[in-house]
Amino acid sequence: MIKNFRTFMSWGIALVTATAVTVTVGATAGGPPNPRPTDPQARPTAGQGKEPQTAPRATERRRIATSVLGRDLKFTLTALRSQTDPLAASVRLQVFTFKNGAWRESDRAPVGEADAWFWFPLTGRHAVCKFSTAGTEPAPVAVSLLITPSIGCSPAEDLQIKNGQIIPG
Template identity: 85%
Template sequence: MIKNFRAPIGWGVALAAATAVTVTVGATTGGPPNPMPADPQTRPTAGQEKEPRTEPQATEHRRIASSVLGRDLKFTLTALRSRTDPFAASVRLQVFTFRNGAWRESDRALVGEVDAWFWFPLTGRHAVCEFSTAGTEPAPVAVSLLITPSIGCSPTENFRIENGQIIPA
């Protein structure tokens, strides 16, 4: 009686296992192939581009810090998401002067290298470790940003602003 009781259970397990294998094999072999990327990521060789790129062509940007000094000088830090790597970003420092009743950009520069930062830490909480500005002439600007939560903050990059122009210090 015990042999007859175990036999149907054994066949039930074998049938369930065979069905699972069939479903798994069908799922891995069927379906459409992976689509080709719409924009192949070709990298030009040295000297092929007409002009050297100074900033990435960003698809998304987010202001991460801003500072206004008096009524005539404004600084912004903007994260620029990379088009080639969704996890990479660049950071742009912009200087604006107030003329004729409006803020007008007088200069811009990259903080660090192109796509040298990570997008998510830059656009998350506590992204700016240090952003100090002063209204003296030349105006000093110090920037330190979060690399990742586990690594911590970047070394401070210093700039000075003379007549609305950014000069690395």
């Protein structure tokens, strides 16, 4: 029985080796050569021809936090995806006042530098580390956002709102 098993195993190894050699020889022999272009100047070279015009894409926005104080003051934090780098983003703080039965924007300011945030952590879970507001005059606002999960949260940026206008803190 063991002798028969050894014979079958040796035939199996021989078959696998023969198959591997056939595949290797077939791969090195190659297939048909790549076709040559019929017109080598079909593509425009630098400075020749017109470049296709692409329409500017709309800025992707995502509201990441909102706070309403009383009946007349509302704050929103909005992430704005970068036009030049799909991984970067900016953050905007907007202040709204309630007048004549509608919310109207009274001021806006960037939080941090333009395109200084990462889009995916900023728009994911736990993106807002701190967003505190108060209904006093001037109204203090503190914002801290997630830089990345491994780095953690940014230092808090303190602002004040007086008469619906943002005053850097």
